[in-house]
Every structure is written in structure tokens, then in C-alpha cells.
Amino acid sequence: MNNPFDMMKSMKDLQSNMEEMKAKLEKTFATGNAGAGMVEITINGKYKITDIKIDPAIVDPTDVGTLQVLIAAAFNSASQNLQDKLQQDSTKMAGSLGNLFGQN
Numbered sequence: 001m002n003n004p005f006d007m008m009k010s011m012k013d014l015q016s017n018m019e020e021m022k023a024k025l026e027k028t029f030a031t032g033n034a035g036a037g038m039v040e041i042t043i044n045g046k047y048k049i050t051d052i053k054i055d056p057a058i059v060d061p062t063d064v065g066t067l068q069v070l071i072a073a074a075f076n077s078a079s080q081n082l083q084d085k086l087q088q089d090s091t092k093m094a095g096s097l098g099n100l101f102g103q104n
Helices: 004-025 061-100
Strands: 029-034 039-044 049-054
Antiparallel strands (some): 039 049
16 A cells, blocks of 8 residues: 555545544443342443343342342443453454554
């Protein structure tokens, strides 16, 4: 790729891809759970919680500490799952950039 105009087009394509990726963050979801599924949290690519499910069988007013630990563990699980998804997407994008610049 020696043509500067091709390089400028490639840079604009890259910028467009980055904007597309940012928009995709709100539509990318990951769910994590704890306590064998008794607590489940779903977050989006911006690390905002979009849903929490708690099995009614575990809600005991005298054991709020356990519930808090399970919620934290479910959120951490969702965060890790989301990071894994985003890593896969960025790896795919890097592969596309390599192809764009003639590298394999």
C-alpha cells in the first residue's frame, strides 16, 4: 500500500469501524451467575447492569450478606464474560486490519 490516498481511505475505514464498535457496545451483552444460577446479572458493553435475577428461594432477610456476595460474584462473572467477548471482537478487527494493510 504505497498510495497515500489508499492509506487515507483505510484510515477513514478504521475510524468508521471504531465508531461502529462503540455503537455495538450498548448492544453487546454478557450474563454472569453465582450460586449455581441463583443470582444472575446481565451487563452491556459499557458495563451497565441491564438485568438482575434472584431466585426467590434464597432471599432470607437474616442472610443479606450471602446475597450481597452472590450479586458481586455474578457481576464479576458477567464482566469477565464481556471482556472475553470484546477481546474476541478486537482480535477479529485486528485480523481485518492486517488484511487491509496486506499483512497475513
